[in-house]
Amino acid sequence: MYLDERSELILSDILVENKIHTEELKEKYNISLRQLMYSVEKINTYLTEKRAETITKNRMGELYVSIKSRKLLDQWLKEINSQSYVPSELERSQLITFMVITIEEELSLQHFVSELKVSKNTILSDLKIVKENLKKYSCELKYTRLKGYFIKGNEFEIRKILIELVNLILNIPYGKYMVERITKVTNGELQKVTDWLEAIERDLKISYTDDKMETTPYTVALIYRRIEFGHYIQEDDMIFQELSDTKEYAFAERLLSSIGKVPRQERFFITLQLLSTNLVGESVLSENQMQKMNQAVKEVILKFENRACIMFQDRDRLVQMLVQHMKPAYYRIKYNLTLTTNLLDLVKIEMIEEELQEIYLLLKQCMEPIERLVECKIPEIEMQFITMFVASWFRKEGQKLVEKPRALVVCPNGITVSKVMHSSLKVLFPEFDFLKSISVREFEEMDDSTYDLIFSPVRLNTTKKIFIVEPVITVSDKKTLRKKVLENVYGIKMVDYDVDEVYKIMKKHVKSGISFNQEKNIKRELKNYFSIKIDDNVEQKNDCEDINLTDLIHQNYIQIKKQVSSWKEAMEIVAQPLLDYGHVTPEYVDRVIRQYNDLSIHIIFGGKIAVPHGMPDFGVNELGMSMLVINDPVKFGGLDVHVFMMLAPEDEKRHLKAMLQMTSLAADENGIRRLVEANDKKEIIEVLKQYQ
Known part of the structure; x- marks a missing residue:
């Protein structure tokens, strides 16, 4: 017996959510209860044939399967769907490149057609994309009758492509099974590396x-295969001095001694993989490098405080946590190993959504x-990661309350991502006491x-309430998630009110004018009145995005x-209007x-504009x-200053856009x-507008 498409989707939803209400499924698929x-x-007839426990409906109207059946069905669905899954154009280009790098045998057009289940014309189109993508690494896709398809280029660059593709393909639906099918990598090869990592x-x-x-x-395992086939990186591509005094290198030497003779540069490359890997704990830099890193991070934070006209209340802790993030990032940046994975794509979305x-x-x-x-510019994606890290510090929770439900954040990603996720959820749900x-x-x-x-981006075996969330939660998902969680935990039905529409009605009956700041305060109070308090981060727009220099300086x-x-x-003198x-x-x-x-x-700023300011609680x-x-x-300050601007910051965020314009x-x-x-104030206003 085979399931139809809708039944397969419903079964997948039940497996993902652990428990899911019939009303949610009805709404999602636009179907009746019948x-x-x-x-x-x-589905139950199908499960009976597979000797699995059937779906049960409880008194609350929720559908679920047992943990034992869920694990069995999840594995079975992945194996079946990996064979029927049709990759997108981008995914096909990634898989073709992956095949060329990892398969030593002669590869022809037919190999790609057979693996990807598309026509020759489609593959020819995909090969053009592959060739274009390889140019970023100064590599070329070549073909000869004797060798078939192969990549010509620097081995160090090819390794970077391989590492990136492994991360990307494993994030494709059923990617794990695709990797194993293409490379025929054995459990023994994988287990050997797993044993190394545990050691x-x-x-x-x-x-x-x-x-x-x-x-x-x-x-x-796949890098070692390339080494076995004689694909070596050049010694000039490695800087040995920085790595040779690390205990990671000494340990890599011990591990690699069990697999025979390996060139020195390859041992250093393996060490580099260990150093640039995301860790839950700490990576290692020399004591001298650590002192320099601490000082550099501290200088960055102090510069940011001055430019943003803020002061972090727990600056030392922020510096400490940012240094911990920068340890593995140091080697990623220095050796240009930053990867573009699905997770980083989510960070890019967050950068846009969260303004x-x-x-x-x-x-x-x-x-x-x-x-x-690090003797180079910080790559764009690393800058975005650091931005997310600092932004999460803005959202830190204040005083804890007792008798709150205890919420656990379980994240399989690195410390930086897990902390961003943890901070975002703490702000979104002040009703909960979040554990680490x-x-x-x-x-x-x-x-x-x-x-x-529990909040987690992956499914877990547990009897407790679990909510599946992305590692980086976009603005569009936050309201939906909050509504779902509060209804599930407290039985609270949340109603959405359009605060802007309510304000327009109210404004019709107000005789005197309302200032920009008064309007913002009124809207904020209306929002708090109409619903359980949701942090300003959940709104579709941040307050700070509307506040330009001329909104503040009339x-x-x-x-x-x-x-x-x-x-x-x-x-x-400059303070007088703020007082008045x-x-x-x-x-x-x-x-x-x-x-x-x-x-x-x-x-x-710029040797010309002085911006005196204090803390909001001054x-x-x-x-x-x-x-x-x-x-x-x-x-x-020893400079000739023509302009003074006094800032009165209400919090640490709302004035940032205006400050950025002032910096320009x-x-x-x-x-x-x-x-x-300028002859008068109107001319000054016109000048300010040009920087908005």
Whole structure:
């Protein structure tokens, strides 16, 4: 007996969700309860034939199968579907390249047709994509009658392609079975590498992520095959001095001694794989390198605080955690081993959805200390990872409450991704007490009485409530996830209200005008009233994305003076509009001025614009910014300063876009000149608008 397509999909949903309500399935497939139960009946007949336990419906209307049956069915479905799965054009090009790298026998067009189950014309089209993709690595796809298809290029670059493809293909549906079918890699080969990794964990006191424990055996086994076939990297491609004094290299030497003679550069390459792998614990740099890394990261954070006009409350802890992320990243960056995997694609989506460009652009201006250390520019994808890391720090939870459900985050990915996921969920669900994020292997050894529910990107064998989430949760998924979780845990039915529409109705009956900041505050209070509080991160737009320089600096907040007697007088003058309109208290102004001295050059942007500011808890009532333009510059920090802007930050995020625009203005000498030469406030506003 065979299942129809809808029945297969329903069975897969039940397996993925552990338990799924009939109403959810009805809505998803747009079918009636009778049609749904007819499919369930067909599935149960099918399961009986397979000698598996059937689907059960409980009193809550949820459908589920036992853990034992779920594991059996999951394995069986993957094996069957891997043979019937039709790869996309991109996936076919990746699989063709993978075949050419990993198969030593002569490969013809027919081999690709047979494996991918498409026509010759389709394969010919795919080969054009393969050739184009290989150009990025300065490699070429060649064909001769004697050798068939092969890749001509530097072996180091070919290894990079292989490592990337292993990660990509293993993330394709049923990719594991495709890799094993194509390469015919044996369980013995994979187990040998797994034994190596476990020995490294034990002897070096480190812990690989579940993801790397899954992918590294395939990567190393296939690299070793290339070594056996005589495909060696050149010694010039490796920098031996940095790696030779690490204990990873010493351990790799011991491991590789059991497989015969291997060239020195290959031993170093294996060491490099260990050093650049994502770890749950720590990777190793020399003591001297570690000191330099700590100092570089600290300088980056201090620069970011100055440029963003914020101050992290637990800066030392942030530096410590960022250093831990940068240890394996150091080798990825230095040897250009950064990979483009599905997970990193999710990070790119998050960068767009969460509007993190303000943090990203400010942070990018601060990376020179780390770039100096690694002697190259930080790759784009690593910059995005670092941005996500710093952004997650903005979202840190404050004081914990007791008697909350205990939530566990189980993530098979690296420490950086798991912490981003953990921080995002803590913000999204303030109702829960989140325990630390752990790996799948740690979860399997954990006492289930210590937690109440689980968030994870993978299915787990558990009787507790589990919610499947992506490692990086996009904005569009957050509301859906929150609604689903609260209904499941508390039985709360959430109703969505359009706050903008409610505000439009209210605004019709307000006689006097409402300022930009008042409008934002009203909308925020309406949102809190209409629903259980959801962090601002769940909204479709962040508040900060709408706040430009001219939203904060109106004409009434601008002053023009021919000259002032000192920088202190300039600060007192620029603060006055913020005091007059109630943005800050007199204590705020006093504390801000007192924290600077004649050498406070760090708050001067571009050598021309000084931005004095304090913390929100210094006495800020409402976000605001004021501006003073001085025709004759005043000496401050040893520089001639024409412009003072005082910032009153309401929090650590909402002013970031305006600060980014101000940074662009400060870097433009022509813009500064136009400000100084402006005849009135309207001209100044027009100048500011050009940087928005």
